[in-house]
Amino acid sequence: MENKIVYLNGDYLPLPEAKVSVLDRGFLFGDGIYEVIPSYSGHLFHLDDHLQRLENSLAGIRLSNPHSRLEWQAILEPLLDANFDQYIYLQITRGTASKRDHAFPENVPVTVFAMCSNIVPFAGLNVGVKAISMDDTRWQLCNIKAITLLGNILHRQAAVDKGCAEALLVKDGYLVEGAASNVFAVFDGVLITPPKTNEILPGITRDVILDLARKNNIAFSEDKILFADIQSASELWVTSSTREIVPIVELDGVMIGDGKPGPVWHTMHTILQAYKQSLL
Numbered sequence: 001m002e003n004k005i006v007y008l009n010g011d012y013l014p015l016p017e018a019k020v021s022v023l024d025r026g027f028l029f030g031d032g033i034y035e036v037i038p039s040y041s042g043h044l045f046h047l048d049d050h051l052q053r054l055e056n057s058l059a060g061i062r063l064s065n066p067h068s069r070l071e072w073q074a075i076l077e078p079l080l081d082a083n084f085d086q087y088i089y090l091q092i093t094r095g096t097a098s099k100r101d102h103a104f105p106e107n108v109p110v111t112v113f114a115m116c117s118n119i120v121p122f123a124g125l126n127v128g129v130k131a132i133s134m135d136d137t138r139w140q141l142c143n144i145k146a147i148t149l150l151g152n153i154l155h156r157q158a159a160v161d162k163g164c165a166e167a168l169l170v171k172d173g174y175l176v177e178g179a180a181s182n183v184f185a186v187f188d189g190v191l192i193t194p195p196k197t198n199e200i201l202p203g204i205t206r207d208v209i210l211d212l213a214r215k216n217n218i219a220f221s222e223d224k225i226l227f228a229d230i231q232s233a234s235e236l237w238v239t240s241s242t243r244e245i246v247p248i249v250e251l252d253g254v255m256i257g258d259g260k261p262g263p264v265w266h267t268m269h270t271i272l273q274a275y276k277q278s279l280l
C-alpha cells in the first residue's frame with residue numbers, strides 16, 4: 001500500500017493508518033458524495049467550480065457543507081506536490097451512526113476523506129480510443145456526484161471487457177454522457193454537448209471547454225444528441241478532469257469520421273493546454 005499522507009476528519013495520516021468504522025454510511029449505503037479536482041504544478045484547477053458542485057451535491061443529499069471554501073482550500077493544499085500533475089479525491093459521507101438504518105441518523109458528524117494521486121497521462125489521447133454504447137441503467141439524480149456508483153461501474157467494466165475505454169450511455173434514444181465522462185460530438189463543424197439536466201453530471205471540464213469555445217469563436221451548442229444520428233458526426237469526444245478531452249474514433253465497432261482524432265479536437269486540445277498553462 002502506498003505510504004502517502006491522506007486527510008481524514010481533521011487529521012493528516014499515512015494512508016494505511018486512515019480508517020473508518022464499518023458502520024460508516026458510505027460503507028453501508030454508499031450514502032455520500034465526492035469530488036475529483038485536478039491540480040497542475042500544485043495549483044488546484046477551477047477550485048471554486050468544484051467546490052460549488054460539491055455544495056450542490058451536498059444539498060442534493062440533504063447534508064450541510066462542513067467547511068467554507070477557504071477551509072476546503074486549506075485542507076486540500078497540504079496534500080499537493082507541485083512537482084506533479086495530480087488530482088484530489090474528496091469524499092464526504094453521512095458519517096457513522098450507532099446502528100444500520102436507512103433513515104438519516106441525528107447529530108452525527110460527517111466523514112471527510114481526501115487523498116491526492118498523480119495523474120497518469122491517458123494513453124490513447126493522441127490516437128483516439130474505442131467506445132461502446134449502452135442503455136443507461138443509472139438512477140434519475142445523475143447531477144449529484146454520488147459515491148453510489150454501481151451503475152457507472154458496471155457500464156465502464158462492460159466497455160473494458162470489450163477492449164474499449166468508455167461506455168457511452170443512451171437514454172430514451174439520446175446520448176447523455178459516458179460512464180465517467182461527459183460527451184461532445186461535432187456535426188457539420190458545430191460542437192454539440194447535451195444540456196445540463198438531472199440526466200448528466202455537470203462536468204467542470206465540459207464547462208471549461210464551452211467557455212473556451214465561446215472565447216475562441218468555435219461554433220458550439222448545448223443540445224440533445226439523437227443516438228440514431230451519431231454515425232453522421234465527424235468527431236466524438238469524452239471529457240473528464242482526469243483524462244481531459246479524449247477523442248473516440250470507433251463506436252460499437254464502427255469508425256467515427258475518418259477514424260482519427262479530428263481537427264476540432266486538435267484545436268480544442270491545444271487551447272485547453274494553453275489555458276491550463278496560463279493559470280499557473
Ligand code: PDD
Binds near residue numbers: 177181182242
Ligand atoms: N468522473 N460524468 C460522469 C458520470 C463522471 O463520473 C465524470 C467525472 C464526468 C466529468 O466531470 P468532470 O469534468 O468534472 O471531471 C461526467 C470523475 C473523474 C471520477 O468519477 O473519477
